[in-house]
Structure formats: structure tokens, C-alpha cells
Amino acid sequence: MRKLHLPFVEAPHEKAARSMDTMCVNESELHHPWYYNLKFMAVGMIFGIVFIKAEIVSWYRIQEMFRLQSFHMYGVIGSAVMVGAISVFLIKKFKLKTIFGESITFTDKVFQKGQIIGGLLFGLGWALTGACPGPLFAQIGSGALVIVVTLISAIAGTWTYGYFRDKLPN
Amino acid sequence: MTFLFEPWPWYVAGPLIGLIVPALLLLGNKHFGISANLRHICAACFPADVPFFQYNWKREAWNLFFIGGIAVGAFIAAFFMKNPEPIQIHPELAQDLAQYGVTHIDGMVPTDLFSWDSLLTLRGFVMMVVGGFLVGFGTRYAGGCTSGHAIMGLSNLQWPSLVATISFMIGGFLMTHLLLPFILAL
Numbered sequence: 001m002r003k004l005h006l007p008f009v010e011a012p013h014e015k016a017a018r019s020m021d022t023m024c025v026n027e028s029e030l031h032h033p034w035y036y037n038l039k040f041m042a043v044g045m046i047f048g049i050v051f052i053k054a055e056i057v058s059w060y061r062i063q064e065m066f067r068l069q070s071f072h073m074y075g076v077i078g079s080a081v082m083v084g085a086i087s088v089f090l091i092k093k094f095k096l097k098t099i100f101g102e103s104i105t106f107t108d109k110v111f112q113k114g115q116i117i118g119g120l121l122f123g124l125g126w127a128l129t130g131a132c133p134g135p136l137f138a139q140i141g142s143g144a145l146v147i148v149v150t151l152i153s154a155i156a157g158t159w160t161y162g163y164f165r166d167k168l169p170n
Numbered sequence: 171m172t173f174l175f176e177p178w179p180w181y182v183a184g185p186l187i188g189l190i191v192p193a194l195l196l197l198g199n200k201h202f203g204i205s206a207n208l209r210h211i212c213a214a215c216f217p218a219d220v221p222f223f224q225y226n227w228k229r230e231a232w233n234l235f236f237i238g239g240i241a242v243g244a245f246i247a248a249f250f251m252k253n254p255e256p257i258q259i260h261p262e263l264a265q266d267l268a269q270y271g272v273t274h275i276d277g278m279v280p281t282d283l284f285s286w287d288s289l290l291t292l293r294g295f296v297m298m299v300v301g302g303f304l305v306g307f308g309t310r311y312a313g314g315c316t317s318g319h320a321i322m323g324l325s326n327l328q329w330p331s332l333v334a335t336i337s338f339m340i341g342g343f344l345m346t347h348l349l350l351p352f353i354l355a356l
Contacts, residue, residue, distance in 0.1 A: 037235040038235065040197065047187065048241060048243020048247065049251070050186050060257065064263055076184040077320060079188065082185075083184070084202075084324070085324065085327065088327075090192075098195070098198055098199050109319075115319075118311025120341040123344070125303070125341075126338060126341065129301035129305060130279060132204070133207065134240055136302075138241065138243075141248065142248035144278060144279050146286050146289065146298070150284075154303065154309075155211050156302075158205075158209055160306075163218075163220050165220075
């Protein structure tokens with residue numbers, strides 16, 4: 001196995017740009033060839049299968065959730081959080097490492113007004129399209145090719161947010 | 171083997187999704203969060219001079235592989251593990267949708283609403299284009315979506331993620347009960 005330990009060098013603006021968002025600030029000093037990413041693709045494939053088989057990306061199931069006509073989506077999200085929370089607890093308690101021996105780190109989320117304003121806007125879009133960002137990819141994969149338009153529009157929405165970011169209340 | 175073709179219940183799907191959280195952490199200290207990919211796509215394709223997109227997106231390539239996997243997995247499930255029975259929906263939902271001419275209950279999205287033809291109608295444009303824009307703008311403004319906030323954030327007991335999740339739900343209820351009846355009638 002090729003494993004290079006290189007000192008981590010990062011341009012100052014890089015960290016600043018990343019930390020504008022609560023996500024993607026985790027670091028790794030390992031430099032792996034691209035095909036190491038295939039393991040994440042495998043996890044994504046399992047996720048995609050679950051998305052379709054449990055009809056989580058179904059527009060109808062999202063409507064039933066918001067109309068309180070079905071417990072299905074509440075059960076999915078609730079039990080996912082339960083299993084996720086127990087896993088995170090165990091990883092922290094036993095200080096588990098990654099399969100490459102690196103520490104697993106967590107970043108606390110900082111409260112911002114965007115979580116309310118942006119959250120409400122996303123909720124409106126969620127009920128319209130029946131999809132969060134992940135399900136968009138699953139709907140396209142399941143053969144609903146027109147959803148590519150919705151995805152492009154979502155990318156445009158993210159870009160617009162980035163452009164006007166400084167002018168929005170945060 | 172029949173369970174492969176039947177729709178899976180919540181108590182199978184939910185725990186499997188929950189296991190994605192430790193899987194990504196153990197495979198490489200990665201945090202579950204899908205909407206960040208929309209940002210990475212912007213950073214890769216149209217960064218312009220926007221500081222928000224000035225970072226090395228290639229270091230987040232794992233997440234692009236992850237969503238690629240979602241699309242492939244969805245393809246496998248939809249074409250090789252397809253449920254032979256018609257999709258079951260709540261009778262009240264079916265009745266309500268029929269009022270608006272949505273009668274073909276099939277697949278993951280209603281073809282009466284989401285199709286290339288309906289894209290050129292005002293109703294289809296609002297549902298696909300405006301809806302998609304709200305998803306992309308809103309998730310980034312909120313700093314995450316259902317995966318990053320509702321599942322990863324809540325699993326890590328982050329109260330801002332709870333605020334975000336409650337906001338997602340309120341937005342969804344507002345759309346479904348106050349705005350959607352007018353949009354479906356367009």
C-alpha cells in the first residue's frame with residue numbers, strides 16, 4: 001500500500017474559504033491515489049439503492065410526510081439519527097481511528113441566522129421538488145432525466161448564494 | 171429474495187442510512203453532507219471571482235464520488251430491483267392530486283408534474299426550476315441539508331442543526347399547505 005506522509009501545507013485563504021461553511025474543514029495528511037475514492041462511491045451506491053427501495057426520494061412520500069399522512073419518512077429520519085448518534089458516541093468514547101490510523105475529528109456548528117432563513121427556503125424547495133440535494137442525484141439515476149434541470153437550477157442557487165453571501169444577513 | 175423487490179420499510183432504511191455516518195468517518199474522517207457537492211461543482215466549474223468558491227475542490231473529490239455512487243445505486247435499484255407492484259400512496263393524497271390532473275401515480279416523481287413537456291408550463295417551471303433554485307440556495311445558506319444537518323448534525327448533538335432541521339420542516343409545511351395548492355392549480 002502506498003502511503004505518503006507529507007506535511008500539510010495550506011494557503012491562508014484556503015482555510016478562510018472553507019470555514020465560510022460549517023462543512024468540509026476536516027483535514028487529512030494522507031495523499032492517496034484517486035481510486036481510493038472508489039470506496040466512497042461504494043458507500044454512495046448502497047445509499048442510492050436504499051433511497052429508491054425505501055422510496056425516500058419519492059415525491060409522494062415527501063408529500064405524505066408534510067401532510068402527516070404517513071409515518072414512513074419520520075421513521076426513516078428518526079431511526080437514522082438514532083443509529084448515527086450511537087455511532088458518533090461510540091467513536092468518541094473509544095477514540096476510534098480511521099482505517100488509515102488517522103484521528104476522527106468533529107467540528108461544532110456555529111449558530112447563524114442562515115440556518116433559519118436558508119432552512120425555511122430549503123424547506124419550501126424540498127416540498128416542491130420532493131428532493132433534497134442527495135435525492136436529486138437518485139431521481140436522475142432512477143431514470144427521471146428531466147430532474148437534471150432541477151439539479152442545474154440547484155447549482156445555480158448555490159452559486160447565487162455564494163455571489164451574494166456578504167450582502168445577506170448572517 | 172422477494173424482499174429485494176418489495177419496498178423497504180423505514181426500520182430497514184433508517185438504520186442503514188444512519189450507518190453511513192460511521193462508515194464515512196471510519197473510511198477517512200469524512201462528514202456526511204451532500205449539499206456541499208453543489209458548492210464543489212460551482213468551485214470546479216464556475217468559481218468566477220467569488221471568494222466562497224476559491225478553494226481546492228479536488229480535496230473534496232471523495233464527496234463527488236459519493237454522489238456519483240448514489241446515482242449508480244439508484245439506477246441499479248430502479249432497473250434491476252424494481253418493485254413490480256404499482257406504488258401505494260395515501261388515498262387522500264391521490265384524491266387531492268387528481269383534482270389538479272395528477273393521475274399517473276408511477277415512479278419516484280409524478281410524470282404529470284415533472285417532465286420535459288411540463289417544463290414549458292408555468293406549473294412545471296415553478297416546481298422544477300424555482301424548486302431546484304430554492305434547494306440549492308437554501309441549503310447553502312443554511313450550511314447543510316437533510317444529511318449534513320438533520321442526520322450528521324443531530325447525530326453529533328449540534329443544536330444549530332436542530333434549529334436548521336426544524337426550519338426545513340416549517341418551510342415544507344408552509345409550502346405544502348399554503349402555497350402548493352395555488353402552484354398545482356396553475
